[in-house]
Amino acid sequence: MVTIEPVSEGKDDCVEKVKGKGDMVTIEPVSEGKDDRVEKVKDDGSSSLVVEEKGKDAEGYETASEGEEEQDEKSGSHPADDTYEDALTDEQLKERALSQANDMKAEGNKLFSSGSYEDALSQYAHALELAPEGPLSTEIRSICHANRAICFSKLGKYKETVSECTKALELNPSYLKALTRRADANEKLENYEDAIADIKKILEIEPSNDSARRSLQHLEPLAAEKRERLKEEMMGKLKDLGNSVLGRFGMSLDNFKAVKDPNTGSYSISFQR
Numbered sequence: 001m002v003t004i005e006p007v008s009e010g011k012d013d014c015v016e017k018v019k020g021k022g023d024m025v026t027i028e029p030v031s032e033g034k035d036d037r038v039e040k041v042k043d044d045g046s047s048s049l050v051v052e053e054k055g056k057d058a059e060g061y062e063t064a065s066e067g068e069e070e071q072d073e074k075s076g077s078h079p080a081d082d083t084y085e086d087a088l089t090d091e092q093l094k095e096r097a098l099s100q101a102n103d104m105k106a107e108g109n110k111l112f113s114s115g116s117y118e119d120a121l122s123q124y125a126h127a128l129e130l131a132p133e134g135p136l137s138t139e140i141r142s143i144c145h146a147n148r149a150i151c152f153s154k155l156g157k158y159k160e161t162v163s164e165c166t167k168a169l170e171l172n173p174s175y176l177k178a179l180t181r182r183a184d185a186n187e188k189l190e191n192y193e194d195a196i197a198d199i200k201k202i203l204e205i206e207p208s209n210d211s212a213r214r215s216l217q218h219l220e221p222l223a224a225e226k227r228e229r230l231k232e233e234m235m236g237k238l239k240d241l242g243n244s245v246l247g248r249f250g251m252s253l254d255n256f257k258a259v260k261d262p263n264t265g266s267y268s269i270s271f272q273r
Contacts, residue, residue, distance in 0.1 A: 094132045101131035101140055108147060117151040124148045142171035146178045153185060161185035174205055183215065192223035 108123030124144040131137040131144070149164035165182035168175055183198035196219050202212040260266070 094134070094136060097130050097132050098137055098140065101127040101137065101144075104130060105140060105144055105147070108144075112147065112151060117154045121148055121151045124151070138171050142168045142175055142178070145171070146175060146181065149178065149181050149185075153181060158185040158188045162189070176202060176205065180212075187219065187222075190222075190226065192219050192226055195219050196223055 104123050104127035108120045108127065111117075111120035111123060124147050127144050128141060131141050145164045145168035149161045149168065152158070152160040152164060162182055162185045165178045165185070168178040169182070172178070179198045179202050183195040183202075186192070186195035186198065196216065199212050199216045199219065202209055203216070206212070
């Protein structure tokens with residue numbers, strides 16, 4: 001025989017003490033209005049046992065939904081974020097990417113100012129990766145290419161400077177800084193004709209640019225000198241080629257003399273032994 005008594009007055013009617021002997025007993029709720037709880041009691045034959053609870057209600061107790069939320073937190077799943085991403089339009093995604101690209105560019109500017117040119121190059125490259133293709137990002141993309149150009153110039157890599165300036169000018173043909181930087185790099189590479197072409201382009205856009213005009217006056221004599229030097233080198237190579245052929249016949253180009261006619265500008269060639 002088993003006797004069931006309330007633990008104490010005023011407590012939850014579903015928590016009971018069991019006295020007596022017998023096998024495992026299943027106890028149903030003792031009053032109406034309570035939730036359906038199933039409890040197990042083991043009787044060791046001597047002591048009173050307190051009923052164990054199974055499940056908890058909404059007032060601070062664990063529920064199935066709470067358990068699932070905890071599992072989601074542990075697994076790192078954030079469905080709300082995915083839903084937010086899906087809700088954005090293509091235009092909004094592009095605007096957000098453009099904002100992130102501007103942040104990368106600003107960070108690159110700070111690194112450049114501190115003399116960290118290699119790190120600045122990386123930040124500008126990240127900005128270019130983030131900036132979407134299209135008219136919306138034309139300005140920032142051209143600026144990032146021009147900024148990479150000045151970084152390469154500081155590092156003494158003038159071919160890379162020319163390449164980055166060219167990319168910037170493809171996006172913005174009237175970009176004065178890119179034209180100036182490419183002209184400077186071409187001058188250092190002794191590509192004087194290319195440098196002059198960029199300076200003339202600057203003067204077309206901005207005729208009052210005195211700095212560009214002075215650069216043009218500086219570059220033109222250098223270009224003329226290089227042309228003469230190249231002409232002499234080419235004539236020397238042609239002479240060597242001619243002597244290699246004439247040598248088979250016991251002659252050389254020294255046996256031929258060219259005389260210029262001052263009236264017509266034409267040349268007459270005479271053979272001398």
